[in-house]
Amino acid sequence: MFRLTHSPIDSAALTESVLRPGCGGVVLFLGTVRDLTGDVRTEFLEYEAYAPMAEAKMAEIEADVRARWPVGDVAIVHRLGRLEIGDVAVAVAVSCPHRAQAFDACRHAIDRVKELVPIWKKENAPDGQADWVH
Amino acid sequence: MATDSLAVRVLLFARARELAGADSIALALPSPATVADLRTVLASRHPAIAALLARSALAVNHAFADDSTPLSPSDEIALIPPVSGG
Numbered sequence: 001m002f003r004l005t006h007s008p009i010d011s012a013a014l015t016e017s018v019l020r021p022g023c024g025g026v027v028l029f030l031g032t033v034r035d036l037t038g039d040v041r042t043e044f045l046e047y048e049a050y051a052p053m054a055e056a057k058m059a060e061i062e063a064d065v066r067a068r069w070p071v072g073d074v075a076i077v078h079r080l081g082r083l084e085i086g087d088v089a090v091a092v093a094v095s096c097p098h099r100a101q102a103f104d105a106c107r108h109a110i111d112r113v114k115e116l117v118p119i120w121k122k123e124n125a126p127d128g129q130a131d132w133v134h
Numbered sequence: 135m136a137t138d139s140l141a142v143r144v145l146l147f148a149r150a151r152e153l154a155g156a157d158s159i160a161l162a163l164p165s166p167a168t169v170a171d172l173r174t175v176l177a178s179r180h181p182a183i184a185a186l187l188a189r190s191a192l193a194v195n196h197a198f199a200d201d202s203t204p205l206s207p208s209d210e211i212a213l214i215p216p217v218s219g220g
Contacts, residue, residue: 031220047219050147050212053196054219078219090220110220118193118212119219120148132149133218134186 002058002076004049009077009088018095020072025099027106031090033083043126047080047089050118054078057117061109069105070096076109078119089121138165142205144176145212146183150190153182163205169194170201172211183213190215 001017015028033045058076065074072095079089092109096102124130140163151157159180163171169192177184191214192199198214205211 048148049219050145050193050214052210053193053212053214056196114217114220116217117219118147118214118217120215121218122148132152132215134149134189134216 001074002055002062003078004051004054004058005077005079006081007079009079009091011088011091011093014075014077014091014093018073018075018093020095023072023095023097023102025097025102026093026095027099027102029090029092029106029110030088031110033085033087033089035085037123040123041126042085043124044085045083045089046122046124046130047078047083048120048122049078049080054117054119058113061112061116064112065094065105065109068108069094069101071101071105072096074105074109076113078113078117080119139163140165140167140205140207142167142172142207142209142211144172145210147213148215150183150186150213150215153186154180167205168201169199169203169205172205173201176213186215187213 075093077091092106094102094106122132144159146154193212193214194209
């Protein structure tokens, strides 16, 4: 499952959604909004996506993860719009029979999301300065 | 000699959209045209985005394209600056 959303991400519900009787390892990764990047303070972030391509890439990533590991289920959600410090921007939940597989599959999925999915963040500083991270 | 022209629209996002002041750019390319031709025309017509374009990808129909990818009138073309999701 993959999804773009403008609503807060319910990480507990997402984790529940990938639980399977045959899977004894479940890994959840959350990417949250950080207050400091280097020595630059962030007030809030804005995320923008090229939605149809982002969904196509997330589908490819899901298929890739399922092809490489014995995945019970995988859920990838990325939030868009304005996010405050501490908000969950991205969540990846993976279940596998064993923990090593689940860790590896989850790590692979989030690394690919950050590399391939056309989503951009704009950092807004307390002084009103704002810039895209490219 | 007159050459055929290929009308395309390039979707813009993030800083590219802000630099251009528009969420898409319409261009007439010599036909047939590839992504490399699009890059050349886009950079010369829209110098404000040329520097970002040089380190951006182009997508054709939701897939990353390389410079040799041919373009058709019905293609959905997008400029993809370095991504920063997560």
